[in-house]
Amino acid sequence: xxxxxxxxxxxxxxxxxxxxxxxxxxxxxxxxxxxxxxxxxxxxxxxxxxxxxxxxxxxxxxxxxxxxxxxxxxxxxxxxxxxxxxxxxxxxxxxxxxxxxxxxxxxxxxxxxxxxxxxxxxxxxxxxxxxxxxxxxxxxxxxxxxxxxxxxx
Amino acid sequence: xxxxxxxxxxxxxxxxxxxxxxxxxxxxxxxxxxxxxxxxxxxxxxxxxxxxxxxxxxxxxxxxxxxxxxxxxxxxxxxxxxxxxxxxxxxxxxxxxxxxxxxxxxxxxxxxxxxxxxxxxxxxxxxxxxxxxxxxxxxxxxxxxxxxxxxxxxxxxxxxxxxxxxxxxxxxxxxxxxxxxxxxxxxxxxxxxxxxxxxxxxxxxxxxxxxxxxxxxxxxxxxxxxxxxxxxxxxxxxxxxxxxxxxxxxxxxxxxxx
Numbered sequence: 001x002x003x004x005x006x007x008x009x010x011x012x013x014x015x016x017x018x019x020x021x022x023x024x025x026x027x028x029x030x031x032x033x034x035x036x037x038x039x040x041x042x043x044x045x046x047x048x049x050x051x052x053x054x055x056x057x058x059x060x061x062x063x064x065x066x067x068x069x070x071x072x073x074x075x076x077x078x079x080x081x082x083x084x085x086x087x088x089x090x091x092x093x094x095x096x097x098x099x100x101x102x103x104x105x106x107x108x109x110x111x112x113x114x115x116x117x118x119x120x121x122x123x124x125x126x127x128x129x130x131x132x133x134x135x136x137x138x139x140x141x142x143x144x145x146x147x148x149x150x151x152x153x
Numbered sequence: 154x155x156x157x158x159x160x161x162x163x164x165x166x167x168x169x170x171x172x173x174x175x176x177x178x179x180x181x182x183x184x185x186x187x188x189x190x191x192x193x194x195x196x197x198x199x200x201x202x203x204x205x206x207x208x209x210x211x212x213x214x215x216x217x218x219x220x221x222x223x224x225x226x227x228x229x230x231x232x233x234x235x236x237x238x239x240x241x242x243x244x245x246x247x248x249x250x251x252x253x254x255x256x257x258x259x260x261x262x263x264x265x266x267x268x269x270x271x272x273x274x275x276x277x278x279x280x281x282x283x284x285x286x287x288x289x290x291x292x293x294x295x296x297x298x299x300x301x302x303x304x305x306x307x308x309x310x311x312x313x314x315x316x317x318x319x320x321x322x323x324x325x326x327x328x329x330x331x332x333x334x335x336x337x338x339x340x341x342x343x344x345x346x347x348x349x350x351x352x353x354x355x356x357x358x359x360x361x362x363x364x365x366x367x368x369x370x371x372x373x374x375x376x377x378x379x380x381x382x383x384x385x386x387x388x389x390x391x392x393x394x395x396x397x398x399x400x401x402x403x404x405x406x407x408x409x410x411x
Contacts, residue, residue, distance in 0.1 A: 113271070113411045114319040117393050 012064040014043060016074065019067040019089055027052050029102060031093060032062070033084065036074045048081035049090055067092060258291040263316040267323035267380070270295060271398045271411070274313035277304040279397040283321060283377050290334045298374040301394045305362070305370055308337050317411040319393070321384065326376045329369065
């Protein structure tokens with residue numbers, strides 16, 4: 001983004017080729033590509049990689065991602081699939097913090113009562129270690145400060 | 154065009170049909186005498202089947218009547234007359250009321266022997282306990298174990314319980330047969346006879362486990378604890394059973410998995 005010389009208030013647009021995350025509905029948690037804009041609220045989407053048939057979707061169900069595919073306006077499913085594979089969107093998406101958060105949320109929701117208990121215990125152990133390390137550093141810092149002050153005198 | 158009839162008779166299976174047929178206007182192909190010969194009815198013309206003698210059933214029955222001046226017996230018709238009109242309504246048999254003990258019991262499929270349950274009611278609510286078996290009354294027999302979380306051998310209804318997916322292998326454990334509904338019945342001491350003054354002053358009864366229950370508790374505790382010890386995560390499991398269940402902020406039990 002170093003080539004950008006002017007200020008852009010928005011960076012993600014509803015445009016053909018824009019990859020979007022489905023936040024609601026039967027295809028929740030999947031990625032689609034916007035193919036065409038139908039009107040203010042609806043777009044034509046296609047998700048060959050996530051097995052979402054080409055069709056309309058409400059923009060209120062979509063969250064725009066930073067990815068944009070390069071394919072001609074209203075490209076067919078085959079074109080979308082090819083562009084998707086060429087850009088390696090699935091791999092790129094997995095690497096994003098967003099996708100990792102989604103995965104973490106899913107994992108957390110799938111935890112059983114016993115798993116939650118084990119997690120709580122593990123956290124307690126981790127926090128104890130961290131607190132101890134923090135105090136050790138604090139103590140060392142205090143000592144260093146005192147030594148410095150003594151040397152000055 | 155009308156569908157052509159299948160002329161190939163060999164392929165078509167023969168279906169029994171009356172040989173006589175209507176030619177139209179109620180005229181039949183074969184006359185009565187023709188059918189008589191066709192059917193060879195002459196064969197059966199003079200055949201006689203031996204008559205079976207049906208023993209006559211008695212029409213009346215003699216019944217004894219109580220009372221000295223009643224002549225002792227009456228002859229009564231077996232089949233009541235058509236004009237008979239009973240003077241009193243017959244006592245109808247009511248459809249049997251289903252007693253609680255006859256009810257069919259359903260146990261949630263998620264509750265199996267060894268399943269760790271979260272109690273939601275009673276003095277031990279919030280505790281995680283081990284399910285042992287379901288009793289005839291439909292209640293669940295659970296055990297803390299008492300040594301770990303202080304929940305003794307108890308009965309509880311499955312509605313007051315959350316079944317977790319965690320399970321302890323109790324396949325080798327044999328729970329004593331004596332632990333049944335009768336075992337857990339509360340013993341009420343009979344009230345003392347009326348004495349002056351303390352008709353309404355009832356003493357508060359404090360529950361005290363009997364010696365037998367203490368022995369059984371120890372036995373079952375040992376069985377369950379030994380079963381847990383066989384698990385590879387026994388240390389965490391013991392800690393799990395020892396801690397109470399609780400919800401934190403933005404935790405909704407209906408959305409959670411157990």
